[in-house]
Amino acid sequence: MSEKVRVRFAPSPTGYLHLGGARTALFNWLFARHNKGTFILRIEDTDRTRSTEEYIETIIDSLKWLGLDWDEGPYRQMDRFDIYKHYAEKLLNDGKAYYCYCSPDELEKRRKEALKQGKLPKYDGRCKILKDPIPGRVPAIRFIMPQDGKTIVDDLIRGKVVFENSQLDDLIIMRSDGTPTYNFTVVVDDVEMRITHVIRGDDHLNNTPKQLHIYSAFGYEIPAFAHLPMILGPDKTRLSKRHGATSVTSYRDMGYLADAFINYIVRLGWAHGDQEIFSRNELIELFSLEDVGKSHAVFNREKLLWLNSQYIMKTSTEKLMELVMPFLVREKIITEGQILDKKWLSKAVETLKERSRTLLELAHSLHFYIAEEIVFDKKAKEKFLNERYLPFLKDIKNELEKLEIFVAPNIEKVFKEIVEKYNTKLGNIAQPVRVAITGKTESPGIFEVIEIIGREKTLKRLEKAIKTIV
């Protein structure tokens, strides 16, 4: 390919950006970046009744969050209606298209009838031979499809796919309200925008022969095609709202990191040997359509979570603090505008880094550090805040009160002394204290925790725990 690579992501704003769309965008973006080409964003909003500005915004938000930046666009097909009209008229003049006066209702009826009889539900072409317009009706425009021979789609991922032209029917390219339709606008735009590689979902493979005939009606060169296998839900059907969270923004809101999300979806259909974790630059360097698989993939939340935890562990504490802030506010762990001491927070976050799979979990775990008071988990309380452990709690409280320099190593010494005094195991002392301080039976190392929480709150919480026992 002598021409510079030009690819596009062309979502329709009739819904938010979902996982599958995000992966299509990602593969296009990676292909463009790998080949030092151009990545174009084009909004396919020809369906005026279902497209909304809100969806355009969330799609753009999602792409930005994922860091998939585009070099051209966003173009909007709505702004280009004159162009499509012009192209449609050309086809009309060349006798390659005709006016169709059938109403959507009639068409729908005939289609259902055909399906019921087990026949191909295709348009019978009755308006093609029509001499005069049908009065009182505004026509749509149909493109004439050949009925003989075969059409071969040479796909970069699937190889040569053969379609019988007899399967094709005359396709509406302009609706009666004057708006153009998908199979027509993609071709016009891909030609006009000099797209070299059309990388899109598998669900478009069947549309490709139709589009190929439109290319040839205009005498245009065809781009290369690459149809990506779909991503399915756990029940192996097309991903939809039924499968719970599928929108990209919902993953952001659940506390996933953009890089982890990218890393997860790139591995749905693409692999580079046994490698699991890739930096952006590695992806750009390594990505190739040849390594894209043919079979569909099933979304698996557990692996995404694992990847996210891996990314959280290697994210700098500084960055993590920044990222977790909105979650702290949203979860009402801090109030809007509340300032936390940076150095202190960084110590707290540090202890939680390898225990949090999402930013949301991190925010929740931060609660016991930040809150003034904590509540004891019921089971934890029953098990550890009782007579048996009371003397330990009292001793720990007394000793910590006297401790001069309130840092983890010294706190550890206090614990060790009491372990010795009672000739018991550390666990017997650490666990009740942990429950007293954090409310739960799991937490980061207790000496660290105590240091970070500080003397005042520690003593207060120990006192409260002791009071619940006596």
Added chain:
RNA sequence: GUCCCCAUCGUCUAGUACGGCCUAGGACAUCGCCCUUUCAAGGCGGUAACACGGGUUCAAAUCCCGUUGGGGACGCCA
């Protein structure tokens, strides 16, 4: 109904193009052990797959045919 696509552990996949290096490798999940103040993290180990049936061949996960299963498309949606 017709057409198209796909088929390796539960899931993501390596291996398939150039058939032998595959008694099929990795990762997530799961189970066990180690580490250990708890929970994680980390380390070690286990369970677990070439859909089936025919060919071709000295040799097939890899090539061919069929079956089955799954998915997708058949719109004045994209």
